[in-house]
Amino acid sequence: MSKLCHHCGNALDVSTATCTRCNQTNTGGDLEITQVITPASDVVKEAAIVTQRNLSDFEVLGTVSGGFATILKAKDPVLDRIVALKLVPNSDQQSDLVQEAKLASKLSHPNIVTIHEIIQNDEQLAIVMEWVDGDSLKAKLVTEIPLKEKAHIALQLCNAIDYAHKNAILHCDIKPDNIMFDIHNQLKVLDFGLSHVLGGESQAATIGSPAYLAPELYLGQNASKESDLFALGAVLFELFSGEKAFDGKSLEVIKAHITTGEAKNLADKDTQLPEALVTLMQNLLVVEPSERPPLSDVIDAFTDLNQALVQKPNWWQRRAPWQKVTISAMLLGVMAVLLQPILFPPSNQQILEKRISENKRIAVLPLQNINDDPQVQLFSQGLAVTLSTELGKVGREKTNSWVIPSAEVAKLKNLTVNDVHTRYGADLVLTGSIQHLGSQRLINLELIDGASSVSLNQQQFKVNVKDLFASNQAVFDKAISMLNWPKSEMARKGTEFDGAYKHYIAAVGYSFRFDVGENIDSAIEQFETAITLDNYYEAAYIGLAETYLSKYQLTKDSIWLDKVNTTVMRMETFASENIQRYFRAVIAIRRGEAQEAVKELTAAISIEPEDERLHFELARAYQQLNSKELAEKSYLEGLRITPNYWRGIGRLGGFYFRTGQFEKAARAYSNLKEITPHNFAAYLGLSASYYNLGEINKALAASIKANEIKPSHTGFSNIGALQFHLKHYQDSINSYKEALKLSPTHFVIWGNLADSYWVLNSDKADSTYQKAAEYAEKKLATNKQDSSARFHLAYYLAKLNRVEESLTILESLSDKEDNLEFYLAALSYDAIGDIERALKSIKIALEKGYSKSEVKSSPLWNHIDSDVRFKKMVAE
Incomplete structure (x- = not known):
C-alpha cells in the first residue's frame, strides 16, 4: 500500500511516516493500494x-x-x-x-x-x-420532485447514456421503469443492450415501449444513438412537465402522434427552465433522427443548470461593479435606514438567526477589489487571513463553530462561495467587496449561505485608509455581529509603530497565496521589515517563522528549518514560551527527533490544553515513535476541539489505515466525505479501506468517484491495482501506463506494472522491474532511511534474479518495520526460493495487520501458496 504526502504530493508507502522528499511527518495523505483499487467511469472493464x-x-x-x-x-x-x-x-x-x-x-x-x-x-x-434497493423513476414521478433534484436526475441519466454510447452500446428501451434510484438517491439505469433481445417480436417494432419509441423504429429502421436520444427526450419531457410527450388511448394513436411529430409543447408547461433548454429538449422529439441535438449539448445544458441551481447570485452579485458603486452610495445615510426593514423584515431576521445558529463551518473569502488596486488587493487578502484567524479563536472558545483556516481556502483554484462550500463543506461564507475612495475605503460585508448561495445579511461601512488596525477591528466587529456571536475583542495590534503594522499586514496579504509568483519571498521581506521597525513585534516573528516553514516545504532545503530555529531564538526573551515550544517541536518532527518533540508538546499542552495544533503535532510525533495508542488519543483530542477540521479527520483515517484498523479508517473517511463531499482524497481513502475489508464493490464505487472528482496518478494507479486484483491484467497495464504519464518516476507504479506483465508471462516484465529498481535506488540516494524504497528494491532485485543484492537488503529487516515491508520480504524470499524465510515473513506481516485476503489472492507467489502452512495462515 502507498499514499501521497499531504505536504508535497510525493508518493510514499503507507507505513512511512516521514516523507522521503520533504522529510515531513505524514498523518494522512491520499491512500493508494499497491496492488488494488478501481476503474474510473470512463474505463471499460472486462466482460462478465x-x-x-x-x-x-x-x-x-x-x-x-x-x-x-x-x-x-x-x-x-x-x-x-x-x-x-x-x-x-x-x-x-x-x-x-x-x-x-x-x-x-x-x-x-x-x-x-x-x-x-x-x-x-x-x-x-x-x-x-x-441489486438496486430503491424506487424507479416511474414511482418518483407521482411525487413532488424539487427542480434541483430533477436537474440532477437529468444530468445523471444523460451521463449514463453518453458513457454507453461512447462504448458502442445502445439501450433501446429508455423509459421511467428502467431508471432506478438506490438508497443514496443515485440514479441507476437498467438493461443496457438487453431490451431488444428480451422483448421479442411481440413488442412494438421489436424494441422499446410505445410512448418512448422513436418514429424510425416504428417504421422498421434500425436502432441508433439517435433513437435512444428520442427516448431520452420523452423521459425528460415527462420528468419536467409531469405529462407524457405522446399519449393516447391505443398504440395506434400513440404511434400516429410520434411518427407525425405531434409532440406536446414543453414551452406550454410550467417547467421553470430556461427557454433555450426547453427548446433543446423539445428538439430531441423531432421525427428526423439527424435533426436531434447531440447528447453533448444536452449534457452541457444540464451541467450549467445544475451549477446555476447550486449557486444562484444574489441581487448584489448580479450587478456590474459600476452598478454596485452606485447602489453602495445610495445605501448610505437615510436611504440605508429606509431600506433596512425592506431588506430584512422581522420574519426573515428570525429565520436568519436560526440558520446562523445551526451552521458550524465558516469560511472567509477575500473581499472583491472593485478598483483592481494592488494595494487594496493586498489589504483584502491580509484581511481574509487576519479575520479567519481571529474569528477562528472566537468560534473555538465561545461557540461550537469552526472557521476554515485561510491557508486551506487559499488552495482553491476559484475563490467562490460554491467552491468553498463544495470543497470544505462551508455552511456560511463571509465575503463582499471593497472600494478605494480617497482617504477612505467603502466595505460591503456579506454573509452567504454556503449551500444555496443566498445572501443572509449585509453590512456596509467605511474605514480610514491610514488606520489599518482600526479598519481590521471594524470588519471584525461587523462580522461578529452578523454571526450573532458574543461580543469579542480582536487580538491586540502587537506594536506601537504604525509602519511596522503596515508591513505586517502586507506580509499577511502575501501569505494568502504562496503559490503565486514571488509571494513567499515578498512575505519574508515584509515580515523582516516589520521586525526591523519593531524588534519586539511577536506576531511578525511568528509570521516569519511560519513563512520559513512554508519555504522549507516548497524547497525541501533544511536551511529554512535553521532559519525557523533562528527566528524562534530571536524572540526568546519576550515571546510566549508555548509559541517557542510549538516551533521547536515542529522543527524536531521534521528532523526525525520525535522524542524531543513529545517533550516540548507535552509541556505546551499542560499550559494550553485547548490548542488543537499541539495535539495534532503530538500525534505526528507519537507516530514517528510507533506509539499507536498515544497517537490515536492525540488525534481524537485534537478533533474533540475542532470536530469539523477536515484535514485532521483525514489524518486520523490515514493513521487507522496504516495500523490495520480498516473499519475505523472507513468510518473516518466516511465522516470526511460527509463534511467535504467533493474531496477526492476522502474517496481514495474509502476505496483503500473498503478493499482491505474485502468490500470490492464499495471500493470500486469510491475509487470511481475519486477519479471523477480529480483524475490523478493515484486514481489511475488504484484503478490498475483493483483490475489486477480482479485478474483483468491487460486493463491494469493500461491504467498503470496512464498513472505513469502523470508520475513517471513513481517506483511503486513501475513495480506494479511489472507485476502485471509478469503474471501474463510478458517479455516486458524484466525491463519494467529494472525501471522500478532504478527509481527505487534514486529514492534511496536521497533518503537512505526510506524503508519502503529499500524493501521494494529488494523485491524487484529478487524478480530480476539478482539474488545476492536482494538478500543483502533483506538482512536489514527488523521488527521496527511495518507490515508492508514484511510482505515485500516474503515475496522476495518466495521469488528466490527460500520458503522458510518467506513463511516467517508473511506470518509477521499478517500479525502486523497486513490484509489476509490480499495475501491469499495474490498471483505473485511462486512457491509458498502451495505450502500447507501458508494455507493455514490465510484460512478464513
Missing part, C-alpha cells in the same frame, strides 16, 4: 464471466416483476452480497442475449447497473446483476 453455476447456489429472498423476464432478489453466498437474478425464458435467442449481456457487462459507470455474471447451463439462462 459466463459460468455454469446452478441457481440453487443462490438464496432467493423475493420475486420482483420483470416484464419479459422474472427477476429474483437473491443472496450470492460466494461473495456474500445481495444481487438481482434476471431469469430469461428458453428461446432461440439465448446466444444473442449472452453476447449482448457480455457486451453490456463491460460497462462500469456509477449510473449504470453492473452485470456481475452470466449463468448459462442446460436448465437456465440467468443474468446476475447489481
